Amino acid sequence: MTNPFQRRPKQDGRHTPNLWPVWLVAPGALLLVALVAYGLFHGADLLLASGNTGKGKKAVPVQEVIKTTVTVLTLVGAVLAALYAYRKQLLDEGTSHRADATQLTERYTKAAEQLGHEQAAVRLAGVYAMARLADDWPEQRQVCVDVLCAYLRMPYDIDINAHGFRHGEREVRLTIIRIIRSHLQDPTETTTWCGRSLDFTGATFDGGDFSGATFSDGQVTFSGATFSGGTVFFSHATFSGGSVRFRGATFSGGTVFFTAAKFSGGSVDFRRATFSSGRVAFFAARFSDGYVDFGRSTFSGGRVELTRSTFSGGRVTFSGATFSGGQIDFGGATFSGGQIDFHETTFSDGQVTLGHSTFSGGRVILRRSIFSGGQIDFARSRFTGGQIDFGGATFSGGQIDFTRSTFSDGQVDFRSSTFSDSEIYFRDAMFSGGVVTFSRATISGGTVHFGDATLSGGQVSFNGSRVGAAANIDWGPLPPVPANQP
Numbered sequence: 001m002t003n004p005f006q007r008r009p010k011q012d013g014r015h016t017p018n019l020w021p022v023w024l025v026a027p028g029a030l031l032l033v034a035l036v037a038y039g040l041f042h043g044a045d046l047l048l049a050s051g052n053t054g055k056g057k058k059a060v061p062v063q064e065v066i067k068t069t070v071t072v073l074t075l076v077g078a079v080l081a082a083l084y085a086y087r088k089q090l091l092d093e094g095t096s097h098r099a100d101a102t103q104l105t106e107r108y109t110k111a112a113e114q115l116g117h118e119q120a121a122v123r124l125a126g127v128y129a130m131a132r133l134a135d136d137w138p139e140q141r142q143v144c145v146d147v148l149c150a151y152l153r154m155p156y157d158i159d160i161n162a163h164g165f166r167h168g169e170r171e172v173r174l175t176i177i178r179i180i181r182s183h184l185q186d187p188t189e190t191t192t193w194c195g196r197s198l199d200f201t202g203a204t205f206d207g208g209d210f211s212g213a214t215f216s217d218g219q220v221t222f223s224g225a226t227f228s229g230g231t232v233f234f235s236h237a238t239f240s241g242g243s244v245r246f247r248g249a250t251f252s253g254g255t256v257f258f259t260a261a262k263f264s265g266g267s268v269d270f271r272r273a274t275f276s277s278g279r280v281a282f283f284a285a286r287f288s289d290g291y292v293d294f295g296r297s298t299f300s301g302g303r304v305e306l307t308r309s310t311f312s313g314g315r316v317t318f319s320g321a322t323f324s325g326g327q328i329d330f331g332g333a334t335f336s337g338g339q340i341d342f343h344e345t346t347f348s349d350g351q352v353t354l355g356h357s358t359f360s361g362g363r364v365i366l367r368r369s370i371f372s373g374g375q376i377d378f379a380r381s382r383f384t385g386g387q388i389d390f391g392g393a394t395f396s397g398g399q400i401d402f403t404r405s406t407f408s409d410g411q412v413d414f415r416s417s418t419f420s421d422s423e424i425y426f427r428d429a430m431f432s433g434g435v436v437t438f439s440r441a442t443i444s445g446g447t448v449h450f451g452d453a454t455l456s457g458g459q460v461s462f463n464g465s466r467v468g469a470a471a472n473i474d475w476g477p478l479p480p481v482p483a484n485q486p
Contacts, residue, residue: 104137115151120168124175131179135191142196148176149199156204177208184213206230215266216241223247227254227278235259239290245269251278251302258282263290263314270294275302275326282306287314287338294318299326299350308332311362317341323350323374330354335362335386342366347374347398355379359386359410367391371398371422379403383410383434391415395422395446402426407458408433415439422446432457444468444485450476
């Protein structure tokens with residue numbers, strides 16, 4: 001039940017002043033004025049009379065009392081008149097704001113109609129109109145952004161010979177992406193879209209530029225999107241918060257660049273994505289915090305590059321992924337912290353390259369992974385710290401290569417791993433510190449090669465290992481461990 005003595009609730013978008021009902025205010029004001037007049041009359045009478053109580057002093061005429069009362073009432077009336085003028089001004093402002101809201105709504109309707117037009121030039125005008133409206137209408141900015149994102153989610157045929165192909169459509173879509181990018185450059189701008197949700201779920205991309213964008217909050221979703229050609233740029237972007245999702249996306253062509261991007265927070269999610277072609281490049285990216293997740297993705301082709309990247313914190317994970325082709329390249333990267341996780345990953349083909357990298361800290365985890373093919377390349381890397389963990393992995397094929405690597409500290413751990421057929425190379429490696437351990441490993445076949453390695457310090461341990469007669473082990477400078485298994 002509505003309380004008649006309660007102010008009208010303010011309605012969003014109506015811009016109506018929050019005033020008391022007139023039928024309640026008017027009688028109240030009249031009653032208040034009557035009480036004030038009555039009080040003033042008697043108050044003035046008592047005040048003037050008190051000044052004439054001595055001998056020889058005359059009583060104050062009634063006219064003086066009335067004159068004083070009228071003067072004060074005039075002042076009260078002036079105040080009430082000012083309040084009335086203020087109320088009228090609020091009402092006029094409310095009328096003006098409602099007119100502005102009506103105009104903004106009309107602009108929204110017209111821009112939406114233009115976006116649905118058959119001609120590309122008209123659709124382009126609609127894109128710019130909707131973007132300008134988002135800048136002018138903060139209360140509905142997210143709605144305007146949602147409309148532009150929804151346009152990109154519409155069915156899009158990139159085949160010029162297809163029945164649904166529309167000339168000029170690619171330019172319209174690239175213009176939307178450029179406008180979104182320009183609004184993600186500076187989070188301090190009054191018209192920024194940083195922190196807004198951007199939903200590209202299921203969209204088809206054959207290009208687009210998000211270079212220099214700042215993702216400090218909110219969520220950007222490319223889940224289920226298809227990258228079948230062209231180039232999408234996130235170069236020099238900053239990820240300090242929020243989430244960018246490529247979950248379940250399909251990369252069957254094209255390139256996604258994260259060149260020189262900075263990850264100091266937030267997450268980039270490629271979980272369950274499919275890579276059959278194309279390229280995702282994090283060249284020279286810097287990871288000091290945050291999370292990049294390729295967990296349970298499928299790699300049958302294509303290439304993911306993290307070459308010359310710097311890892312001082314954060315985490316990049318491929319946990320549970322399947323590699324039957326393609327390449328993951330960390331070549332020339334620097335690891336002083338953070339974590340690269342291939343935990344429980346399956347390698348039947350493809351290549352993971354960490355050659356020419358520097359490990360002074362951090363951790364690369366391949367625990368309980370299954371290798372039936374493919375290659376993990378650490379050739380010519382420098383280990384002055386950190387850890388490479390193959391603990392509990394199964395090697396029935398494939399190759400692990402540490403050729404010409406330098407070990408002055410850190411740890412490479414094959415503890416409790418099983419080797420039935422694979423190749424592990426430490427040829428020409430230099431050991432002056434650190435630990436390489438095959439403790440409790442089972443080597444029933446395959447090849448382990450320490451030929452031409454140099455051992456001046458550190459430790460290479462096979463404590464508790466079981467070595468089969470069929471295993472081909474070149475012990476190099478290490479004391480050989482005799483076969484103790486049939």
